[in-house]
Amino acid sequence: MKFTDGYWLMRDGVSASYATEVAETRVEDDRLTLYAPVRHVENRGHTLNSPLLTVECWSPAEGVIGVRSSHHTGGVDRGPRFALNSAPDHTPEITRDGSTVELTSGALSLSVDTEAPWRLDFRADGRPLTSAGRRGTGFATTADGEHHSLGQLALDVGELVYGLGERFTPFVKNGQTVDIWQADGGTASEQAYKNVPFHLTNRGYGVFVNHPGRVSYEIGSESVGQVQFSVPGQSVEYFVIHGPTPKEIIDRYTALTGRPALPPAWSLGLWLSTSFTTSYDEETVNRFVSGMAERDIPLGVFHFDCFWMRQYQWCDFTWDPEVFPDPEGMLRRLKERGLRVSVWINPYIAQKSPLFEEARERGFLVRRADGAVWQWDLWQAGMGLVDFTHPGARQWYADKLRALTRQGVDCFKTDFGERVPTDVLWHDGSDPELMHNYYTQLYNETVFQVLTEERGESEAVLFARSATAGGQQFPVHWGGDCESTFGAMAESLRGGLSLGLSGFGFWSHDIGGFEGTPTPAVFKRWAQFGLLSSHSRLHGSKSYRVPWDFDEEAVAVTRDFTRLKHRLMPYLYEAARQAAGHGTPVMRAMVLEFPDDPSCHTLDRQYMLGGDLLVAPVFSESGTVEYYLPEGVWTHVLTGERVRGPVWRRETYGFDSLPLFARPGSVVPFGASADGAVYDWADGVTLRVHEPADGDRVTTRIPAPDGSTAAVFHTRRDGDVLTVRAEGATGPWHVRLPGSPAEGTLLTAHPGTESLSARLD
Known part of the structure; x- marks a missing residue:
């Protein structure tokens, strides 16, 4: 929801109040509480007839810091609430250094200068992540008397926002207004069936707004340098979740909100x-x-x-x-x-x-x-x-x-x-x-x-x-x-x-x-x-x-x-x-696997299937497709073609193929049967080795259909020699060296064989 009319004015009928400074700080039970007036207090008279925000800060788990900003706290919590998991043995550290108070959880910290204008600074290993500044903590009332609590976190130059559920609008959410509100709107509108008040950015952190009802986001759309989120009511609660990688952010987020169950293999x-x-x-x-x-x-x-x-x-x-x-x-x-x-x-x-x-x-x-x-x-x-x-x-x-x-x-x-x-x-x-x-x-x-x-x-x-x-x-x-x-x-x-x-x-x-x-x-x-x-x-x-x-x-x-x-x-x-x-998804946006490659940050017409296979579906009648391969030598899984990245490619494919590439240095296991999804995947497995670099070490785990581990293979390259060592393999297994699926050298290990070695070209 937009409350302002440009940079200077408020929208008609809207009034807003924002935390201005810290009037008092309180530390109790590993929780930091800040009392923030919404005006600069110069004398005792300024403490009258004016709101005071209560801002609580704590940490439920390492690398996660929660913030709850409240106006009036006397309401009745009727629920429902998201069920969240806290780490039972986790204790954050709260320290003071002069006028600065800091709450630290692992590498993530929240600091506040209690003698300066209001600002919540989030840092990781001393590096700035984001901040809630002049309009970052507050509330607004609309012309019809509705009360909304809001938070605003700064976006850095080049910072991109992702997530917020299954959204069919542009993949990068910058510039969008997003309402977290369930709707049966198909896949061709801004509505969504799966609304999740969680986003992450390409700057090493994510934010979960702990509110199961409507959450209204302005993502660089009301204030172009801010992500604003607002909820109806007297308080808003959110968690800043450090990575630094996108995978680590999702790991911590799903530890907080729940891990996916493992579906049956069939x-x-x-x-x-x-x-x-x-x-x-x-x-x-x-x-x-x-x-x-x-x-x-x-x-x-x-x-x-x-x-x-x-x-x-x-x-x-x-x-x-x-x-x-x-x-x-x-x-x-x-x-x-x-x-x-x-x-x-x-x-x-x-x-x-x-x-x-x-x-x-x-x-x-x-x-x-x-x-x-x-x-x-x-x-x-x-x-x-x-x-x-x-x-x-x-x-x-x-x-x-x-x-x-x-x-x-x-x-x-x-x-x-x-x-x-x-x-x-x-x-x-x-x-x-x-x-x-x-x-x-x-x-x-x-x-x-x-x-x-x-x-x-x-x-x-x-x-x-x-x-x-x-x-x-x-x-x-x-x-x-x-x-x-x-x-x-x-x-x-x-x-x-x-x-x-x-x-x-x-x-x-x-x-x-x-x-x-x-x-x-x-x-x-x-x-x-x-x-x-x-x-x-x-x-x-x-x-x-x-x-x-x-x-x-x-x-x-x-x-x-x-x-x-x-x-x-x-x-x-x-x-x-x-x-x-x-919590790492099976189908992965390119930014999840290649967060340090800026070319991957906006890609939404290709993905990684698991960590080692790149898929670029064909979206044209002609069979023409454009896709990007990051750095290294990639191998086409169906043809064996090797392509050195980073490179953009534009090609035309027949219906028997599409861009399906194995990651440089990967070892991709292929089962022996194509007749069904469930069989003994370790028996007769073929390990396809793709362009390992000297010194590479890769561990490949072969699961069993019941979710246990059936076998483990360790692949290493030393100079021109590739060695594969097996643990727990009871049947035959194979190694296919770099080359096309039909032409690459195939090594076979009979049952009981613990190691194979071969010289690479």
């Missing part, structure tokens, strides 16, 4: 959907599944979208008996073909559903102030909204899902969760403005917990659309409703990269696009992109997404890239373990 295989409003029954499903098998396209998951239930009755959690008269038998037959099963749900109960009256009588639906159930006709006729703040409602909803898991359903697509009203009462008394964004957390947590209890922690996975801070704990998330065009494909990638920089480790999208029907060219290019994403799903709205509906080449592209993904499973699942352990 979920990384190919998902096929019935699509949304298409006509389908068991015969259609079997035709699709058989068609994939006949064309040698390995399929891992089959998804039933909305109309597995009867129309007008979503959700009643009951298979439409006219279309699926034997759901248990159908699910058993699909599982006999090696498939997992996903079904669509949402948190709404339509009035025609038999469950509506049951939920209404038991108080499980959100109500208006007069006690009536909140209802509307948008989406489902007369639908109500499940009140997940009610323990009984959560249990009731969960029991409906348990019945499905016991029929044979493996996972749920948790659609919606954004259209949450604010003119309602919640069972636990939560503030409806705060619950609008937070609702998705309770919804997805409820469903994820059912799967954890019914299937086990290692088997739980969602396909979720909405999320907020902390939602990364319940993967996987997909990009939502996009058009079937190259432009929509590019905007989807922007959203996914922004979400990855907001702490979400796993992300997917609808291959081919959702709205409309893609051209064969769009489908084939999107299939390449989708199968080089963490999770891969074929899904549409009014048309099917089976590849033979497009052309025979689409079949070949889908088959070849599905099989390539399966060969990459030991590499991809290790990246998944990194996401679960540190």
Whole structure:
């Protein structure tokens, strides 16, 4: 929200008050409290009839400093609040040096000169990070009497801002106004399904605004040298999180708000959907599944979208008996073909559903102030909204899902969760403005917990659309409703990269696009992109997404890239373990891996898949693509071509390929099987070695599908000699030296071999 009218004036009807100086400092229990008047106090009379801000500063974990600025503190905290994790043994240091007081947490410090004009200075190892200066701490009231608390942190020259959830607007957020407010707005607007009040910059820090409701950002857009964030109410709380690298920032942020769970290995295989409003029954499903098998396209998951239930009755959690008269038998037959099963749900109960009256009588639906159930006709006729703040409602909803898991359903697509009203009462008394964004957390947590209890922690996975801070704990998330065009494909990638920089480790999208029907060219290019994403799903709205509906080449592209993904499973699942352990996303914006290369800071049409593979999807009918390779000799994974960077390239690719390059010095493991996502990845693994420099040492961990470590390989180059040493390898393994996949020297180690050596050209 903008409060000022240019540099000098305020907007009509707006008044603002800002911390001016420090009147008093108090240190208690490792917490620094500053009392800040909003005017310069020259005499005792100036302490009357004027606000005094209370600014509390503390540290919940090393490298993290919290600031809470409050005007009036007598309000009632109705919740909800984000669940945050503090390091139990962490104690910050507070020191005084003359008029300067400093709070230090690891390398990060906050200092205040108590005798100077108001300024909060954040430094890391003595280097300035950012500061809250003249208008950096305060509050504003609007013409209609609304009270907003605000913070403002300085941007340095060349400083770029990223994150704030899955946003489809330009990747770099400088110059944008962003409202953290859940909306079902598709992928072609400034609205977002996944709003996260966390951003990071290319200057070594991030900022998390600890407010689950609306947070309004002005990112170099009201004051061009500042990031301003404001919230309705009497206080604003934020955390400055030091890196210095982007990976370390995300590591600390996800330690604070929650790490992503590790999805089951089978979920990384190919998902096929019935699509949304298409006509389908068991015969259609079997035709699709058989068609994939006949064309040698390995399929891992089959998804039933909305109309597995009867129309007008979503959700009643009951298979439409006219279309699926034997759901248990159908699910058993699909599982006999090696498939997992996903079904669509949402948190709404339509009035025609038999469950509506049951939920209404038991108080499980959100109500208006007069006690009536909140209802509307948008989406489902007369639908109500499940009140997940009610323990009984959560249990009731969960029991409906348990019945499905016991029929044979493996996972749920948790659609919606954004259209949450604010003119309602919640069972636990939560503030409806705060619950609008937070609702998705309770919804997805409820469903994820059912799967954890019914299937086990290692088997739980969602396909979720909405999320907020902390939602990364319940993967996987997909990009939502996009058009079937190259432009929509590019905007989807922007959203996914922004979400990855907001702490979400796993992300997917609808291959081919959702709205409309893609051209064969769009489908084939999107299939390449989708199968080089963490999770891969074929899904549409009014048309099917089976590849033979497009052309025979689409079949070949889908088959070849599905099989390539399966060969990459030991590499991809290790990246998944990194996401679960540190929050590092599987699909990584270039700035995340190359923070010291300025050319990477704005790139949003290419990404790193894990730490060692660069992917540049093709977004054009002609097959022409522009991409950038950072420093070093990069190797094309499919052709073996070697290219020295840094360099920009413009090339044209056929549908059988795209820019897919291995990082200089990387060792990328390829599994021995392409027939499915889950197999013994260590047995027969091939380590592809790419342009190691003299003295390089690389450790390659091969996970097992259960998330444990199956084998570890240590690769080193000394002069012209490359040596690979194995730990825990029980089967044969291979090393492919630099060169094309067909021509590079292949060394084979028989079971029990602990080391291989070879001379490099």
